[in-house]
Amino acid sequence: MHQARPAEGERLTESGTFHFACNDSLPCFTQCCRDVNIYLSPYDILRLRKALGGMDSAGFLARYTQNFLAKVTNIPVVQLLMDRQTLRCPFVTERGCSVYLDRPWACRMFPLDLAPGGEYTLIAGKERCKGLLEPGSASVGRWLEGQGVGRYAEMEKEYLAVVPERFKPGAAMNEGLGRVLFLAYDLDRFARLLDDPRFCSFYDVDDAMLARVETDGEELLRLAFRYIRAQMEELY
Numbered sequence: 090m091h092q093a094r095p096a097e098g099e100r101l102t103e104s105g106t107f108h109f110a111c112n113d114s115l116p117c118f119t120q121c122c123r124d125v126n127i128y129l130s131p132y133d134i135l136r137l138r139k140a141l142g143g144m145d146s147a148g149f150l151a152r153y154t155q156n157f158l159a160k161v162t163n164i165p166v167v168q169l170l171m172d173r174q175t176l177r178c179p180f181v182t183e184r185g186c187s188v189y190l191d192r193p194w195a196c197r198m199f200p201l202d203l204a205p206g207g208e209y210t211l212i213a214g215k216e217r218c219k220g221l222l223e224p225g226s227a228s229v230g231r232w233l234e235g236q237g238v239g240r241y242a243e244m245e246k247e248y249l250a251v252v253p254e255r256f257k258p259g260a261a262m263n264e265g266l267g268r269v270l271f272l273a274y275d276l277d278r279f280a281r282l283l284d285d286p287r288f289c290s291f292y293d294v295d296d297a298m299l300a301r302v303e304t305d306g307e308e309l310l311r312l313a314f315r316y317i318r319a320q321m322e323e324l325y
C-alpha cells in the first residue's frame with residue numbers, strides 16, 4: 090500500500106515520514122534559491138564567511154545582507170540579500186549552491202521548516218518543489234541529520250541563551266542592547282575587543298583561550314556569546 094504524501098502546510102513530527110529527493114535533473118532545480126526570505130543566524134554567517142575564504146564580518150554583512158534592529162524590540166534582523174535584478178541568491182550557480190557545505194540553516198531545512206511544539210511543517214508544495222514527487226522517503230529526523238542541521242540548532246540554542254529570560258519571547262530591549270547582540274553577527278568587531286589586555290583580564294580570557302579563538306571561529310562565537318550575556322545582565 091502506498092503511503093500518503095504530506096501536503097504543503099502539513100505538520101510532521103520528527104518520526105513522521107515524507108517523500109523527497111532533490112537533484113539537478115528536476116525542472117525546478119535552483120528555483121528555490123530565488124526570491125526567498127532567508128534569515129541568517131550568527132552561526133550561518135560564520136559558516137558562510139568560511140565558505141567565502143574567511144571574508145571579514147563587516148564586509149560580509151555589507152555585501153550580502155540587509156540588516157537592521159527590529160522596530161520596537163531592537164532585536165537584530167539579518168537577511169540574505171537576493172540580487173536586485175534577478176532576485177536570485179548571490180550564491181546560486183547553474184550547477185547549484187556554490188556554498189553548499191556551509192549553506193544556511195534555512196536552506197538545509199527546505200522544504201521543511203520548524204513549527205511550534207518541536208514539530209515541523211512542509212513549506213513547499215509539489216507544484217513548486219518537484220522533489221516532493223520523487224519516490225525516496227525518510228523520517229524527518231533522519232533526513233535532518235543527513236542535512237547537518239544539528240550543529241546549527243545547537244549553536245542557535247547557545248545564541249538564544251544569551252538573551253535574559255525577561256526579554257523572551259521577543260520583548261522590547263533598548264537600542265544599545267540590540268547593538269551588543271549584533272556583535273554575534275559582526276564577530277570581527279567583537280574580536281577587536283580582545284586586543285585590549287584589560288578586556289581580557291576582566292572577562293578571564295587567558296592566553297590559551299586567545300590562541301584558540303584566533304584559529305577557531307566557533308570558539309570565538311562562543312566567547313562572544315559569553316560577553317554579550319554578561320553585558321546584558323550588567324546593563325539590566
Ligand code: SF4
Nearest residue numbers: 111117118121218220
Ligand atoms: S524546489 Fe525542491 S526539488 Fe526543486 S531544486 Fe529546490 S529543493 Fe530541489
Ligand code: SF4
Nearest residue numbers: 122178180181186196
Ligand atoms: S545559500 Fe545556497 S541553498 Fe541557500 S538559497 Fe543560496 S544558493 Fe540556495
